[in-house]
Amino acid sequence: MNTKNRIILAGLLLFCSVQTLVGQVVRLERVEPPTWWIGMETASLQLLVYGENISLSTPTIDYPGVEIKSVTTLESPNYLFVNLNISAESQPGSFAINFMKGKKRLVSYEYQIQQKSDKGTTGQTVDGSDVIYLITPDRFANGERENDSTDDTIEKANREDTHGRHGGDIKGIVDHLKYVQELGATTLWMNPFLENDQPAYSYHGYGISDFYRTDSRFGSNEDFRNLTKECHDRGMKMIMDQVFNHCGTGHWWMNDLPANDWLNQWDTFTRSSFTNIAASDPHVSQSDYDLFTKGWFDKNLPDLNLHNEFLATYLIQNSIWWIEYAQLDGIRMDTYPYPDKQVMADWVKRVKLEYPDFYIVAETWESKASSLSYWNRIGPNADGYNPRLNSVCDYPLYYAMLTAFGQDGNVYKLYETLAEDFIYGDASNNKIFNGNHDVPRLYTLLDEDMSKVKLSMAFTLTTRGIPQLYYGDEILLAGDKPDGVLRKDFPGGWESDVRNAFSKNGRTTKEEELYRYVNTILKWRKNAKEIHKGRLTHFQPYDNVYVYFRSFDERKTMVIINNNDRKFERYQLDRFEEALEGYTRGTDIITNTTYLTLEYVDIQPNSALIIELIK
The missing domain is CATH 2.60.40.1180 (Golgi alpha-mannosidase II)
Structure with missing residues (x-):
């Protein structure tokens, strides 16, 4: 078993490979979720068990309060889906899951259960009092050069390649967390940090190859948990970027899918239409809806089929695992309208069942408030669909800002856009922003006009909603497409950089001017309840x-x-x-x-x- 496929944060694997009586080898390679917690509102837990011919075995557990309710096999003989019931009376500890052939134990896995934390219900975990700071981890700061390239991942670091790995990591973020805090941001959101073991273009994090493992080029699961703890110790919060719509072609299950319908598959490669309104359009044709929701995001990003109930449960449990393991304060869900929308609503419901005040923000790339409001409602839409969300990405207001502060722009566009807030369930919970990792840099879009950038910052930080800033926009980083330019390195994040923009002495006069402007507003904003x-x-x-x-x-x-x-x-x-x-x-x-x-x-x-x- 190579490093990539090791069980993460789990107990001991015993008797990993055993010859059965009929000559077939049975191996156990992974159990996911690798650990779990007592005291969940839902006692049921689905384990995905993977290993060669594992379906030839029968799992058994002998532990008070833990019971196997059912075992399911799908098309591949190398998977078992084991459904457990973990009662509230069960005690923290570990127990063996023995995989038997008759009376013979073939392999065994030591499973750990702990007591669920008390996250409380004292109000929404991220709200209008917060300011979110978005970081692309590979491009922010390199804190540990030894993990720039790792033996267990394919793509190696090449800082000269715009689209390549540059070496930023979790340690680099920890080293510069003081900068984020002193700027005035209260909440950290990182683009996905999970393993992306792809041959190329893997730095962005959206081609996940292991949903339970931090990419070794960023660090370890423990490193991420420690970063979250460091945030909490500083009075800051952590939002995790998650993806349900797709995985990467390098995902460990791609060479051995559990079921034929694990992915949305086509006769030939078929790309999504990216037409978000297809998910809410009451007149949509089935073919248009299918193209949007089932088409692949890219050739290296297979589309996951959440109609498969085992996959849906797997992903929902993955979210809960990360919330509890890392003590997250929020989740930003990528491409929210793309997968099956009822499963997405069920995911929100399940998370809120465990953590009623947990913050979930959905990426909903809609240019019109009328379409965006479909995902931000109090109660169901006219078609009966209830998204259950409490925050969406406010692209209508983003585009209004660009129009208002662009060449010959008029602020009336801001006024008329906000005048449509009646259409939302709660517009004050919308995440508002003037830049992110998917659009050209703010400074570039506003024709490198410092005064217009300032106006955009003043508006973003004082209007209704939960504001989010994109790393480097506070020091006038510029750049247009392609994406690798939008996500450029923060100056000073690498030892070889000629200047360090994390410090005043390393910033140009103009950079320092904007930094101080934003910093002044943010410091005041922390106590401005009327803004919150x-x-x-x-x-x-x-x-x-x-x-x-x-x-x-x-x-x-x-x-x-x-x-x-x-x-x-x-x-x-x-x-x-x-x-x-x-x-x-x-x-x-x-x-x-x-x-x-x-x-x-x-x-x-x-x-x-x-x-x-x-x-």
Whole structure:
């Protein structure tokens, strides 16, 4: 058994290979989930057992409170699906799963069960008080050069290759976690860190080859758990990026699928249409729906068939395993509308059964609020489908920002987009962003105009929703497609880098200017409850100036965005009297300017005022 196929975090494998009476070899290579917990709301647990001819054996367990309810075989003789019942009265410990042939024990696996943690129900684990910082692990920082290339993975490090492995790892993130914290972000989201044992283009993490193993070029499972603990020790949170729609062609099961319907397969390679609206379109044809949901994302990303109940259960349990093992605070689910949407809703329901306040954000790449709202509802849609989600990626607002702050843009686009919030179940839970790993860099999209980038940052960090920033956007990293350029290395993350942008001395004057701008807003935002959970009241923009207020209890902040090349002297505030009533003065948190009257303000060209109001 090679390193790649070893059982992760499991007990001892005994008698790994045994000759049966009829001359057939029986081997045991893996049991997944490799461990589990007592005290789950659902007592049932499905074990995927894999090994040569393992279906010729009969599993037995002798442990108080643990019972085998059923055993199922599928097309491949090398799998068993063992359904257990683990009662709440069972005690933590380990027990042998013996695989028998009559009275003869062929192989044995020592299975461990622990007590489930008490994650509590004190409120949503990630909410509007947080700011998410998105990192592509391979491109952030190289903390351990020894794992840049590993013996158990195919692709080796080549920093000269835009699409290759560059060597960033978990240790690099740990080493620079202070930078993220001091910037003002509260929550870390990393693109997938699980094993991607592909021949090429594996750095991004979305071609998973083992759902229970951290890629050795990033570190180990224990390294990731320690990173999460380090975040928690700093008062920060961790969101894990997960993928149910597809795996990588290098996945260990690809050469021996458990069942013929484990994947969505076509006579010839068929790519998904990527037409998200097909999942919510009430008039969709079956062929269009099938092309979207069953077509492959790419030739190296086989499409998983969640209609297979064993696969669906496998993936749902995988999420729960990582939540409990690493004590996650949230999950970002990739390509959420692509798989079977009812299974996805069942997944949310199952996670929320165990962790009622757990944060789940779905990647829902919809440009219109009307389509996006299908996935963010309180209760079912008109077709009866209830997504059960509590957060979605707000692409309509992202595109509105690009339009508003782009060339000849008008902030009215922001106003009219937010005016459609009535269509959502809870728009304040939408994840809002001005950049991520799939789109050109913000600085590039806004024509490398610093002032427009600042406006985008001010808006993102003060409007409704849960804001997310993409690593490097705070220091003006630029880049357009291809993807390898969007996900460029953070300057200073490698020993050979000529400068270190993690420190003030390593940043250019312009980079430091934007960093300080974002940092100032983020430090203030941490205690601004009106931004975290306050009501948004906005006024129709005139002259390309957008004014809105965030209010909670006695706290209120006024935001003025001047999207013009001209200055407004003595900009009159009487039109906003209803929102200013009871307040007599204020302080701009960016410049620390105090306004002793709220009759008027001066507004510089292409600038934002964030004025904390005082009675």
